[in-house]
Amino acid sequence: MSAPLPDLLPAPDAASAVPVRTKARGQASPLRVWIPAGFLILLAAACFIWPQIYPVPKPVGGSILEAGLPPLSPGHILGTDPNGNDVLSRILYGGQVSFEVGFSVTAIGLVVGGLLGVAAGYWRGAADAAISRVLDVLIAFPALVLALVIAEGLGPSELHVIWALAIFSIPAFGRIARSGTLAIREQTYMLAARLSGSRGRHIILRHVIPNIMPQLMTFALLGFGIAIILEGALSFLGLGIPLPEPSWGSMIAQGQQVLSATPEQALIPSAFLFAAVVSLNVLGDALRERWGVR
Amino acid sequence: MAVGAEPGAETGAGMTLAQRALRSPTLRLAGRRLLAVIPVLWGVTFLTYVVMNLLPGDTAQVLLGANATPAQVHQLEVRLHLNEPFWVRYGGWLGATIHGNLGTSLASGENVTTILGQRLPVTAELLIYAFVGSIVLAVLLAVLAARRPNGIADRFSVVISMTGLSVAPYVLAVVLVYVFAVKLQWFPAIGYTSLTADPLENIRSLTLPAIAIGFPLFAVYTRLLRADIVEQMQREDYIVTARAKGVPSWQILIRHALPNSMFGLITLVALNLGALVGAVAIIEPIFSLPGVGAILISSITNHDVPIVEGVVLVFAVVVVLAGLAADLLYAVLDPRIRYERSAS
Numbered sequence: 001m002s003a004p005l006p007d008l009l010p011a012p013d014a015a016s017a018v019p020v021r022t023k024a025r026g027q028a029s030p031l032r033v034w035i036p037a038g039f040l041i042l043l044a045a046a047c048f049i050w051p052q053i054y055p056v057p058k059p060v061g062g063s064i065l066e067a068g069l070p071p072l073s074p075g076h077i078l079g080t081d082p083n084g085n086d087v088l089s090r091i092l093y094g095g096q097v098s099f100e101v102g103f104s105v106t107a108i109g110l111v112v113g114g115l116l117g118v119a120a121g122y123w124r125g126a127a128d129a130a131i132s133r134v135l136d137v138l139i140a141f142p143a144l145v146l147a148l149v150i151a152e153g154l155g156p157s158e159l160h161v162i163w164a165l166a167i168f169s170i171p172a173f174g175r176i177a178r179s180g181t182l183a184i185r186e187q188t189y190m191l192a193a194r195l196s197g198s199r200g201r202h203i204i205l206r207h208v209i210p211n212i213m214p215q216l217m218t219f220a221l222l223g224f225g226i227a228i229i230l231e232g233a234l235s236f237l238g239l240g241i242p243l244p245e246p247s248w249g250s251m252i253a254q255g256q257q258v259l260s261a262t263p264e265q266a267l268i269p270s271a272f273l274f275a276a277v278v279s280l281n282v283l284g285d286a287l288r289e290r291w292g293v294r
Numbered sequence: 295m296a297v298g299a300e301p302g303a304e305t306g307a308g309m310t311l312a313q314r315a316l317r318s319p320t321l322r323l324a325g326r327r328l329l330a331v332i333p334v335l336w337g338v339t340f341l342t343y344v345v346m347n348l349l350p351g352d353t354a355q356v357l358l359g360a361n362a363t364p365a366q367v368h369q370l371e372v373r374l375h376l377n378e379p380f381w382v383r384y385g386g387w388l389g390a391t392i393h394g395n396l397g398t399s400l401a402s403g404e405n406v407t408t409i410l411g412q413r414l415p416v417t418a419e420l421l422i423y424a425f426v427g428s429i430v431l432a433v434l435l436a437v438l439a440a441r442r443p444n445g446i447a448d449r450f451s452v453v454i455s456m457t458g459l460s461v462a463p464y465v466l467a468v469v470l471v472y473v474f475a476v477k478l479q480w481f482p483a484i485g486y487t488s489l490t491a492d493p494l495e496n497i498r499s500l501t502l503p504a505i506a507i508g509f510p511l512f513a514v515y516t517r518l519l520r521a522d523i524v525e526q527m528q529r530e531d532y533i534v535t536a537r538a539k540g541v542p543s544w545q546i547l548i549r550h551a552l553p554n555s556m557f558g559l560i561t562l563v564a565l566n567l568g569a570l571v572g573a574v575a576i577i578e579p580i581f582s583l584p585g586v587g588a589i590l591i592s593s594i595t596n597h598d599v600p601i602v603e604g605v606v607l608v609f610a611v612v613v614v615l616a617g618l619a620a621d622l623l624y625a626v627l628d629p630r631i632r633y634e635r636s637a638s
Contacts, residue, residue, distance in 0.1 A: 144572025145606060146345065148594050153349040229462040233576055236464050237591060249464070256468050256580070259483075260476045267472065270465040278460035285456070 032286035036279035043276060047095035057086035059093040059246045071264055078268055081251070082258060083244070087265070090246035091272055097158060097247050098228045098276065104162045105227040106220050109169030114216055116170070117177025118208055121185065122200065131174070138171040144233070151234050156242040161234055165227050176219050180212035214291040221284030225277040232273055248273045323625075324618060331614045338610045339391075339603055343384050346599045353597040357401055374400055387603065396607070397600035401593070406604040410586065414608065416486060417574055417585035423500050424508035429563065432515035437547055439516070440523035451516055458513020463573050467506040467580045474502060484582040503581045507573050511566060515559055522555035523547070530554070553627050560627075564620040568613040571605070 050056070057076070067084040069076050078087035120131040147164040154160035184190060184207075193203050232249030234240030241247035248269040255266025287293075354370040355362065362370075371377045375386070390397055396406035439451035475483035481502050487495040527533055527547070536546045574587030582588075586605045593601040 143569065144575065145342075145590070145594075145602075148575070148591070149345050149349065149602075152594050153345075225460065232462055233464060233572075237576065252464060252468055256471075259468065259472055263472050263476070266468045270468055273465055274461055277462070278456065281456060281460045 033283065033290065036283040036286070039279045040276070040283070043095065043272075043279075044099055047092050047099060051089070051092055056089040056092060059085055059089045060244045061085070070262075071268075079264065081254065081265060085244070085246075087251075087268060090251060091248070091269060094241075094246040094248045094251060094269065095272065095276070097241055097245075098231060098273070101158065101161055101165065101231040102224045102227040105165040105169045105231075106224045108162070108166040109173040109223060110216060110220055112166075113170040113173030113175075114177045114209075114212075117174040117179075118181050118204055118212070120174070121178040121181025122204055122208060128178075132178070135171040135174045135178075138168060143168040144230070147230065147234065148237070148239060151239040156239055158241055158245075161231055161240050164234070165230055169223055169227065172223065173216065173219065176215060177212055180215045181208055184208065184211050214287075214293045218284050218288040218291065218293050221280050221287070225280040225284075228273065228277055228280075324622065327618050327621060331618075334614060335607070335610050339388075339607055340384070342603055342606045343387070343599065346594075346597065346602055347380055349597055353400065353599075356597050387600070391603075391607070396604045399593075399601050400598045401596045401601075406600045409589065409601065410604050410608060413584055413586045413589060415489075416583055417578070417587060419489065419496075420500055420503055420507065420578075420583065420585060421570060421574065423497075423504040424511065425563070427504060428508040428512035428515060429559075432512050432519055432559075433552070435516050436519035436523060437552060439520045440527065440551070441544070441547060443524055448520070451520055455513040455517040455520075458510045459517070461510065463506050463510060464576055464580065466509060467503070467577055470502045470505055471580075484580075486581075486583045499581075500583075503577050503583060506577050506580075507570070510573075514562065514566075518562060519555060519559050522558050523551050526551040526555050556627055557624060560620045560623050564613070564616040567616045568609060571609045 066076070066080050067082050069080040071077065071079040071087075073079055076086050076088070078091065080086055081090065116131050116135070120128040146167060150164035150167060151160060154163065190203065190207060193207055198206075231240055231247070232252065235247040235249030236253045238250070238253070240249055243250060251269035252266050252273070255262075255264075255269065259266055353376055354367045354374065358366055358370060368377075375383060387397060394407075396410070398405055399409060435447070435451050435454070438447040439445075440448070442448060471483050474480050481498050483502075485499055487499045489496045530551075532550060533546060536550055537543075541550075571587070571590070574585060575590045576587070577583075578585045578587035579591060586608070589601060590605045592598075593605075
């Protein structure tokens with residue numbers, strides 16, 4: 001519901017109509033790229049590959065006799081939850097959910113929103129007006145309420161969480177792609193491409209998309225983190241991944257119930273969630289600086 | 295709702311003032327914006343109604359539970375007008391809402407206006423607390439950081455804002471409760487004391503939820519404002535002029551660069567307000583605060599359309615008014631935005 005800016009202020013699109021690639025102000029040191037990237041690769045590998053090659057206890061169906069073991073118990077490095085499930089195993093399988101949801105939501109937003117935004121920005125006219133209005137309404141709507149309603153309506157499952165969250169990753173990517181396209185549309189090389197007889201589809205694939213990619217990719221890392229946080233929020237509220245399937249969000253919600261007695265039940269998944277999102281954000285920041293994205 | 299009213303018309307203190315108010319460009323701008331608000335509000339409430347009605351499952355069945363007989367379900371449907379077509383129900387709701395009647399809760403039969411009247415003050419207090427705190431602290435830290443880019447304060451601000459950007463509100467809430475309520479016992483973990491009952495206790499009961507909502511905002515604001523101030527300080531001629539005149543550097547920062555850097559922050563604050571309904575919906579139940587966020591979640595699961603509509607409408611109005619306030623603030627901060635020189 002962004003109220004329009006005063007007439008004398010430049011509209012947001014005009015404000016961002018500077019060349020997308022500006023000269024990088026300071027080169028990010030390689031460490032700022034590789035430390036978070038390395039951590040993320042390690043975390044993803046731990047979540048997806050570790051359970052395959054080094055057997056961990058099942059994340060569900062634990063014995064009530066083993067409930068509430070403290071961390072560093074034999075056989076349960078991070079202890080067990082009040083239902084007797086191994087916490088480490090739930091962290092790893094819950095991490096799979098986080099990565100899968102984050103990746104899918106970002107990918108859907110990047111492809112669908114990106115294409116819509118590029119089409120709107122490149123062809124302008126009626127298509128632009130129609131696409132922009134739809135994106136505006138979706139952005140104006142209180143996103144989490146919409147996601148909650150959709151998740152509630154479709155019922156809790158991983159796929160439904162992805163659909164619910166894609167509803168607002170699409171307009172976000174769409175808007176960025178559109179303003180990026182508008183910004184490079186008037187560049188000389190675009191004119192040259194048009195004059196030399198390139199077709200619209202060719203120009204979009206060869207000139208527009210490669211040029212707005214840095215912007216979209218840095219936003220994708222940010223969006224990945226936001227999607228992970230929101231998946232956790234839905235699961236935290238019981239509308240995301242259905243119990244007893246593990247998810248970091250529902251683990252935090254369960255741990256919160258026993259916070260004073262066994263704080264690690266909530267703090268361990270919290271730490272993993274925070275570490276994953278902070279790595280994504282630091283990586284996005286470093287790449288933004290490196291690629292000179294404003 | 296007197297949404298379309300020209301604000302100047304309400305002054306009513308003599309013809310000259312009223313005439314002047316009507317001609318005032320700022321107020322005319324405000325009036326035009328208020329008129330433009332109506333379709334946005336309609337769109338948001340309509341979309342909410344559609345989405346809520348797309349929910350699978352029978353509302354009456356949800357309300358009565360799985361054991362209800364078909365006859366009972368049918369009886370309740372008739373009583374709540376759920377058996378009527380979508381457009382009839384929506385028309386009825388819209389007509390009543392225009393007259394200021396938000397209907398009654400499907401679950402409890404209570405008046406939605408009454409429910410909102412009881413719960414809104416809690417949420418409003420929480421949000422004001424979170425907002426004022428985050429904006430004041432963000433301005434302080436951003437100015438300190440921008441004073442010396444890459445200095446100690448700047449590095450600190452980068453770490454703090456990265457933390458705030460990355461922490462989920464529910465994670466922050468859990469950590470805050472553990473540290474400050476369970477371990478240190480400085481603040482209560484849950485519960486709400488009203489302002490009139492005990493002002494000090496009221497602030498204590500709202501502090502942790504306000505931090506959980508405000509800290510991520512603080513991080514975003516600090517980051518944005520710091521970048522804007524640094525850019526002003528590096529690029530603008532009036533800064534060079536002020537330096538050449540020998541104005542002390544802190545004065546340049548606060549009197550010249552800061553007001554000119556506030557535009558981005560104001561825009562963002564106005565935009566953020568809408569997204570906050572989500573944060574409120576998550577944080578309020580964690581701290582057992584009796585606000586609108588807590589009832590929003592339960593109303594969505596209950597398919598209680600009138601309450602969801604009421605909450606969404608209130609937040610939409612707030613967002614729209616915030617956008618308007620932002621527009622007017624631009625003019626206050628930058629006199630060039632006014633259409634003509636004001637008399638004062």
